[in-house]
Amino acid sequence: MSKERWRPRLATVVVAILIVVMALPLVGLFFFRLYENQLIRQTEGELIAQGAVVAAIYADAVRAAGIPPDKLGAQMPAVRDNTNYPYEPIEPRLDLASDDVMPTRPAGLPETADPALAAIGARLDGILDETQKTTLAGFRLLDPHGVVIAGGDELGLSLGQVEEVRQALAGSYASELRLRIPDQPPPPLYSVSRGTKVRVFVAMPVDLDGKVAGVVYLSRTPNNIVKHLYGERGKVTLAALAMLGGTLLIALVFIRTVSRPIYALIERTKRIAAGDRDAMRPLDHHGTREMAALSAAFLDMAAKLQARSDSIQTFATHVSHELKSPLTAIQGAAELLRDSGGTMDEAERRRFSNNIVTDAGRLNLLVRRLLELARAENLxxxxxxxxxxxxxxxxxxxxxxxxxxxxxxxxxxxxxxxxxxxxxxxxxxxxxxxxxxxxxxxxxxxxxxxxxxxxxxxxxxxxxxxxxxxxxxxxxxxxxxxxxxxxxxxxxxxxxxxxxxxxxxxxxxxxxxxxxxxx
Structure with missing residues (x-):
């Protein structure tokens, strides 16, 4: 025997849909990487802009100090595309999906900077500190050999061994994503996003007459949508409550307009099947126009079937009555002929025989007419x-x-x-x-x-x-x-x-x- 095909209940489908609706915002947290990537590129773009300003100030200071070319660094690579000359825009290029996140930045190594360049860095150090208070970015100004001459507490340390700094010292812009050591315990939601554990590092070479005069090394932690949501947890809670209320409202509307009328119609069907004629009336609440049309069509069908059943019952009663009279007459005449023996005269025998023939003909006519009526009704x-x-x-x-x-x-x-x-x-x-x-x-x-x-x-x-x-x-x-x-x-x-x-x-x-x- 084949198993009955499983079909979910309407309530199960509704609950499943509501759960999916409620889970969509939570599932959306796992798709924040795209937004995180945009935030990282935004951070890189801001660092590029800040670095370009610092590089221009530093280059002007080096030129004013009259630093000889032999104390500068490597030759800047030739610009391959002069389409935008004299403009040389640098586009953000970091990508969470394709770029590897490097380990935390290596510590600087002790090194001696050129005194003239160190003096320039000392003059700019205050400017970098004030800028950092507003931009929240970390600034390091390096000489042509990678020694820190301004910014932070790493003065006199060499960062030339750092990958992105080494590329900048060779005359090329470089940026990296590196793991950072947070200075405060992260909130629980941080585990959802990769972006909260990284820091953007940008190394921009300073071009002075075609030679590398130094490197502006910047870093900053990108903004994070999850951190923003955590900071706005009060509003997020209100939004979650609004979402829950909206879901419950959807459930209430669905139950009232679809589920309840369907179950009422099912219950009404059972009553009609049990012979309850009072059940053939409109539902108390239809919910939707389609449900009202379905209910009306069903009740109309039930009424027609009931009328058809009554008609068949009445028809069967009439047929049985019409057939019973001639059958009774035939049976009575036949019994009289059988029981009369030889006492019945010829006239009486002929009369009863004629009655049998007449009633049999009537039965035959009735059957023919019934067949004609059946053919007409099914035509x-x-x-x-x-x-x-x-x-x-x-x-x-x-x-x-x-x-x-x-x-x-x-x-x-x-x-x-x-x-x-x-x-x-x-x-x-x-x-x-x-x-x-x-x-x-x-x-x-x-x-x-x-x-x-x-x-x-x-x-x-x-x-x-x-x-x-x-x-x-x-x-x-x-x-x-x-x-x-x-x-x-x-x-x-x-x-x-x-x-x-x-x-x-x-x-x-x-x-x-x-x-x-x-x-």
């Missing part, structure tokens, strides 16, 4: 069309009365000729059975539909019976062989072709109006 429209003239030509000539068309004989009707002939035959037969000698038929177009009038000069229908003529098995000629199913077959055939039939008032006889689609 699918064929898409054919016909006219009154064509349908009337299919009928055999009825010697009991005359049927003729007054108007609209060529009007095209959305029904096959065979089925329209059956409709006309039943109505004409009813007219003949009720004393009519003439039947008149006419058709008139009314927009996209055609109204067909059929009237006779017969006895008509009494006021008390006018509301019963379309009921199954209703007939006033039962003793004459009437089954009461003719109008039922007519009604079923017309309904299958989107048509209707009504009994209309008439000064004489009986008059029906048939409404069918025109073609």
């Amino acid at each position: 699918a429209p064929s898409g054919e069309s016909t006219t009154l003239n064509a349908a009337l030509a299919l009928l055999p000539v009825d010697t009991r009365l005359e049927a003729h068309i007054e108007a609209g004989g060529d009007a095209s009707l959305g029904i096959s000729g065979e089925n329209l002939a059956i409709v006309l035959a039943n109505l004409i037969d009813n007219s003949a059975r009720h004393g009519a000698r003439e039947v008149t038929i006419g058709a008139a177009s009314a927009g996209e539909r055609v109204a067909v009038h059929i009237g006779d000069d017969g006895d008509g229908i009494s006021p008390s019976n006018r509301t019963k003529v379309f009921e199954p098995f209703f007939t006033t000629r039962r003793e004459a062989g009437g089954t009461g199913m003719g109008l039922g077959i007519v009604l079923a055939l017309l309904k299958a072709h989107d048509g209707t039939i009504t009994l209309v008032d008439s000064a004489r006889g009986t008059r029906f109006e048939i409404n069918l689609p025109g073609v």
Whole structure:
């Protein structure tokens, strides 16, 4: 036996969606690397700008001091691209995704600086200290051999062995990401971001007439979004509460507009299936327009099924009653013939035999009419069309009365000729059975539909019976062989072709109006 396919409950799906919605901001913390990378490049760009200013001041001081070229450093490399001459912009190039994070910067080594350059550095040292208070960047001014001549507490130490400084001493701009030793315990959220543990180092060569006059060495810890969020934890908490409230509001709206009506409709379905007729009423709360439409469609279907069930039950009762009478008569006559022995004379035997034949014929007629009714109720429209003239030509000539068309004989009707002939035959037969000698038929177009009038000069229908003529098995000629199913077959055939039939008032006889689609 195959296992039932697992399907999640609606509540499970809703809870899962809400959890995902709530988790999205938290998951977003792990995608801060892109923003961290932008912050690092922003920091590098700021250091480049600050370094360029310090380099220009230092170069001007060296030129003013008249330092000879032999005391300067390496030759600056030739500029390969002169497109922007005389401008030589330096673009930030650090990337968290591709650049390795270097170890912490090595300590400086003792070294002696050129006294003239050291004097220049001493004059600039105060400027660098004041600048650092505003920019929070670390400044080191190095001579052409990498010895610190200004900035911080590393005066007289050589940083020439540091990779980025070595490149700058050779005349090329260099920058690195290095691990830093934080001077305060980091908050717990720091573990989420790589950027909080790094420091940006920039080494910019000082160009003086094509030779390296020194290096401006800068460093700063980049800003960090997580640190910013931690600093704004009060606002972040309020935002989280707002997000939680919004999620709960979404859940409340979803439950009220979708979940609750669905469960109410399920409960209503169970009640209807159990036979509770009171359950076939609109829901107290539909939630959405679509749910209201679904509920209305379901309840309409349930009402039609219930009506269909009632109709079948009533029909079965009528059928059993109609079949029971002739069967009882046949059984009684047969028992009398069987039990009479030889005492029953020929006249009585013939009378009972005739009764059996008559009732058997009635049963046969009933069965045929039931089959015709079943075919009519299950008939699918064929898409054919016909006219009154064509349908009337299919009928055999009825010697009991005359049927003729007054108007609209060529009007095209959305029904096959065979089925329209059956409709006309039943109505004409009813007219003949009720004393009519003439039947008149006419058709008139009314927009996209055609109204067909059929009237006779017969006895008509009494006021008390006018509301019963379309009921199954209703007939006033039962003793004459009437089954009461003719109008039922007519009604079923017309309904299958989107048509209707009504009994209309008439000064004489009986008059029906048939409404069918025109073609």
